[in-house]
Amino acid sequence: MAMVLENITRRVENECHIDNISLELEPGTFNILLGRTLAGKTTLMRLMAGLDRPTTGRILMDGKDLTGVSVRRRDVAMVYQQFINYPSMTVYKNIASPLRLAKVADAEIDRRVREVAEMLHIEDLLDRLPVELSGGQQQRTAIARALVKDAELLLLDEPLVNLDYKLREELRIEMREIFKRRKSIVVYATTEPQEALTLGGNTAVLYEGKLEQFGATIDVYQHPRTTRIAQAFSDPAMNFVDGKIETGTLFINNNTQLPRQGHLKALPSGDYQFGMRANHLKLERHSTTDIEFQTTIDLVEISGSETFLYVTHDDRTWIVQQDGIFKYQMGEPIRVFIDPARLYAFNREGELLSAADSVFSSHHN
Amino acid sequence: MNKWEDNKAWFLVIPVFIVVAVSAILPLMTVVNYSVQDIFGPDNRVFVGIEWYKDVLADHRLHNALQRQLFFSAMVLIIEIPLGVLIAMAMPKKGWGASLSLVLVALPLLIPWNVIGTIWIIFMRPDIGLLGAAINGMGIPFDHTAAPLDAWVTVMMMEVWHWTPLVALMAYAGLQAIPEAYFQAARIDGASAWSIFRYIQLPKMRGVLTIAILLRFMDSFLIYAEPFVLTGGGPGNSTTFLSIYLVKLAVGQFDLGPAAAFSIIYFLIVMLFCWLFYQVLLKVGTGDKS
Numbered sequence: 001m002a003m004v005l006e007n008i009t010r011r012v013e014n015e016c017h018i019d020n021i022s023l024e025l026e027p028g029t030f031n032i033l034l035g036r037t038l039a040g041k042t043t044l045m046r047l048m049a050g051l052d053r054p055t056t057g058r059i060l061m062d063g064k065d066l067t068g069v070s071v072r073r074r075d076v077a078m079v080y081q082q083f084i085n086y087p088s089m090t091v092y093k094n095i096a097s098p099l100r101l102a103k104v105a106d107a108e109i110d111r112r113v114r115e116v117a118e119m120l121h122i123e124d125l126l127d128r129l130p131v132e133l134s135g136g137q138q139q140r141t142a143i144a145r146a147l148v149k150d151a152e153l154l155l156l157d158e159p160l161v162n163l164d165y166k167l168r169e170e171l172r173i174e175m176r177e178i179f180k181r182r183k184s185i186v187v188y189a190t191t192e193p194q195e196a197l198t199l200g201g202n203t204a205v206l207y208e209g210k211l212e213q214f215g216a217t218i219d220v221y222q223h224p225r226t227t228r229i230a231q232a233f234s235d236p237a238m239n240f241v242d243g244k245i246e247t248g249t250l251f252i253n254n255n256t257q258l259p260r261q262g263h264l265k266a267l268p269s270g271d272y273q274f275g276m277r278a279n280h281l282k283l284e285r286h287s288t289t290d291i292e293f294q295t296t297i298d299l300v301e302i303s304g305s306e307t308f309l310y311v312t313h314d315d316r317t318w319i320v321q322q323d324g325i326f327k328y329q330m331g332e333p334i335r336v337f338i339d340p341a342r343l344y345a346f347n348r349e350g351e352l353l354s355a356a357d358s359v360f361s362s363h364h365n
Numbered sequence: 366m367n368k369w370e371d372n373k374a375w376f377l378v379i380p381v382f383i384v385v386a387v388s389a390i391l392p393l394m395t396v397v398n399y400s401v402q403d404i405f406g407p408d409n410r411v412f413v414g415i416e417w418y419k420d421v422l423a424d425h426r427l428h429n430a431l432q433r434q435l436f437f438s439a440m441v442l443i444i445e446i447p448l449g450v451l452i453a454m455a456m457p458k459k460g461w462g463a464s465l466s467l468v469l470v471a472l473p474l475l476i477p478w479n480v481i482g483t484i485w486i487i488f489m490r491p492d493i494g495l496l497g498a499a500i501n502g503m504g505i506p507f508d509h510t511a512a513p514l515d516a517w518v519t520v521m522m523m524e525v526w527h528w529t530p531l532v533a534l535m536a537y538a539g540l541q542a543i544p545e546a547y548f549q550a551a552r553i554d555g556a557s558a559w560s561i562f563r564y565i566q567l568p569k570m571r572g573v574l575t576i577a578i579l580l581r582f583m584d585s586f587l588i589y590a591e592p593f594v595l596t597g598g599g600p601g602n603s604t605t606f607l608s609i610y611l612v613k614l615a616v617g618q619f620d621l622g623p624a625a626a627f628s629i630i631y632f633l634i635v636m637l638f639c640w641l642f643y644q645v646l647l648k649v650g651t652g653d654k655s
Contacts, residue, residue: 051549072555080546088568097564098554 002026003048003153003185008057010043010209017043018054019209025185027152030176030201032217033189034233040209041189045155048187050074061152077146078155081162083138085130091117091141092126098149116148119178136167147178154179156188160195172198193235197221205229227273227350236278236308238344239318241293244271250340252291253314261289262341263354272353275344278308278321280356282337290337297332311336393632399625417626427627429602430610431634434586437521437606441585444525446578449532450570454562456537467537470530482594485523509595513603516596520604523591528584532577539573540566575646579639586635607631 003025010018018040025031033041046052047059050071058067066074077098085094092113099109117123120140130138139159146154160168176199179186190196196203196217203217205224212232213225224230230238243252246269250258285292295311295318302308302325309320311334320336328334345354400418403411421427456466476484489497491508500507509519543565551561589608592598598605598613605613611631615624 046549049553051552071552076553078550078553080550082544082546084544084546084550086564086568088564097556101555101560 002062004058004060005048006058006060008044008047008054008059010047010052011055017209018047020057021209021211023204023211023214025187025202027185028183030179030186030188030199032196032199032201032203033187033206034191034193034196034203035206036191036232038208039206041206042157043209044206045078045157045187045189048153049076049078049155075149075152076155077149077151077153078157079139079142079146079159081158083130083135083142083162085138085141085145087130090127090129091122091133094130094141095126095144095148098145102149112148113144116144119147120144120174136163136171139163139171143175150184152184154182154184154186156186158189158191161191176200193221193233196233203233205232207232223352223355224344225352227275227346227352230275230344230346230352234277236319236321238275238277239281240273240275240316241313242272243274245269256291256293258289258291258340263356264340264343264345267345267354271348273346273348273350275346276318276338276342277356278319280338280342281318281320282339283309283320283322283334285337287339290339293336293338295334295336297328297330297334299330300326300328309334396625396628399621400629402622404621413622417622418630421623421626421630424623426602427607427610430605430607433603433605434607437588438582438585440521441524441528442578442581444521445529445532445581446574448525449529449577450536450574452529452533453536453540454566456533458541467534470533470537473527473530474534476527478590479594481523481527482590485519485526485591486595489519511600513600516592516600516604520588520591520595523595524585524588527591528581532581535573535577536570539570543569571646571649575643578646579642582642583635583639586638 005021005023008018008021008023009016021044033044035041043052047054050059050066050069053068058065060066061074085091086097089097095113095117096109099112104112113126114123117126120143122137122140122144125133125137125141130141133141139162143156143159146156160171163171172195186201188199188201190199200217202215203220204214205212205220207228212229213220220229221233224233227238227240241252243250245251245264245267248259250264252258252274282290293313295313297309297311298317299310300307301310305324307322307324307326309322309328311318311320313336318336342356344352344356346352401412401414403413403416405411452470456470457463473481486494488494489507489509491497491501497507497509506512507515509516547565547569548561551565556564587608588606589612592604592606592609593612596604598609608631611624611627614620614627
């Protein structure tokens with residue numbers, strides 16, 4: 001029951017919200033829509049659900065054309081950023097409501113409601129009203145209501161955004177486990193690269209209504225097709241430095257000369273932009289081949305157990321991510337190092353020519 | 366630390382005490398004072414205890430006025446609340462239509478009460494009034510100055526015309542505050558328009574409707590201007606509601622003692638009903654069956 005989007009475009013009053021997106025989603029897969037606010041994630045979901053009609057293009061489900069079929073006749077469930085539950089119904093009735101509307105037998109409703117409530121650990125709250133629940137419990141109820149339907153398409157639009165940090169992590173891990181066992185197509189919108197990496201599955205990177213890249217989440221992360229995707233799928237954003245390759249020598253900023261090595265060897269001569277992830281920039285030299293940069297500290301941000309240094313190099317601001325908490329003086333000069341194996345090489349047009357060596361960096365959070 | 370010992374806090378609430386005392390408690394105590402005395406002149410008064418209260422409670426004209434009043438307020442709520450909700454649901458949600466409909470709906474609320482009386486007197490006149498003459502023209506005799514039922518219907522129409530917009534505006538505000546995602550979720554569930562109203566819109570409007578019901582009850586229970594302007598409580602006593610009767614007693618007959626006792630009882634009745642309504646409305650829809 002694969003879902004196929006064929007050249008979907010959605011225009012509202014001459015404004016293009018979705019620009020010619022084609023996408024194929026397999027049943028039993030977990031698909032992430034990654035992009036900033038206004039990238040088109042919600043619009044795309046509304047089109048998938050059938051709440052809106054694409055201006056052009058077709059939506060096929062298992063080969064059947066569903067374009068223009070009303071949402072009522074589709075098999076869809078959706079979870080929102082806000083915690084949407086029927087305010088005057090108990091948790092039990094809320095979860096049961098889609099089944100009631102689908103005229104499922106009472107005994108079957110009871111069995112399924114209890115099963116899904118248990119899965120989401122709200123089995124003790126079934127007699128409560130939504131107002132009597134915490135935010136996390138309300139969202140669990142909303143997720144249960146979406147799951148109980150066993151719809152072929154399950155849409156989750158930034159479901160964890162309104163929850164606090166701890167709850168978010170907890171629910172995220174639970175959801176990953178729950179969705180693993182599902183046969184439906186799950187689509188999950190998020191603005192956070194970290195969330196995409198934690199959830200795994202496939203990722204579609206959206207930018208201004210366009211689909212930039214789609215593939216297994218890890219692949220997209222390791223091989224971002226363009227600088228734009230690399231920046232979107234990197235938190236903090238990827239740092240860039242200009243460079244060039246001339247007859248066997250790598251020039252960074254025209255003054256640092258290095259012999260080519262590793263994945264950079266195969267690159268032709270020419271101008272490049274090199275991308276460096278914040279966690280690959282180091283404050284001390286680990287090997288003699290490391291590239292060294294002279295920078296100045298602009299800002300120091302301590303976040304949890306990490307320190308983010310905003311440094312300037314040649315009028316460009318980079319972010320250096322360091323494990324542990326450190327204190328630095330602003331305006332202080334500081335040397336930054338990177339292992340050349342960690343460089344992403346993009347050409348001047350921003351297309352990826354060579355990704356960093358694919359030893360997947362331990363990306364903990 | 367004992368909070369009661371923090372004198373500064375008391376100092377800060379003194380202004381509120383003064384305002385409330387001057388605006389509410391002092392006038393009320395004056396009425397209480399009148400209600401326990403028989404007043405013949407400025408220097409000639411006799412303490413009579415609860416005599417006036419006994420008199421007033423036994424007064425059958427007051428019983429009739431109270432019955433009329435309760436029926437009137439019940440009709441007001443039965444008509445205005447659903448009508449207001451219906452109007453609110455029919456109003457456009459956005460765009461220029463929304464602003465225009467807001468202004469149009471709010472129009473009756475902007476007109477002074479005595480002007481409203483005049484408008485309706487002319488409107489309902491059996492000889493030249495647009496509606497009055499039209500009804501007579503259809504062969505139905507209609508005269509609010511002669512027929513009690515006609516007078517009653519006219520007062521009801523004035524009240525509904527004047528105050529339903531308030532209910533509509535409040536309900537509209539309640540509806541506008543519901544996030545779009547609720548309606549989307551309901552569509553995805555395949556819920557009918559009735560289910561959306563019953564399970565999303567109505568529960569979400571509970572707060573504003575509670576206030577609307579309380580306001581409309583209190584206000585209609587205290588109705589004075591409309592029957593006063595229209596027929597002064599007539600014909601006969603057909604539109605003599607509690608406040609009209611009270612004024613007849615106090616101003617017309619200058620029975621200050623009974624009128625004061627009546628005022629206190631009137632005040633207590635309004636308080637009692639509001640408390641009852643509030644208790645009931647708090648529990649409706651929360652699943653609390655206690």
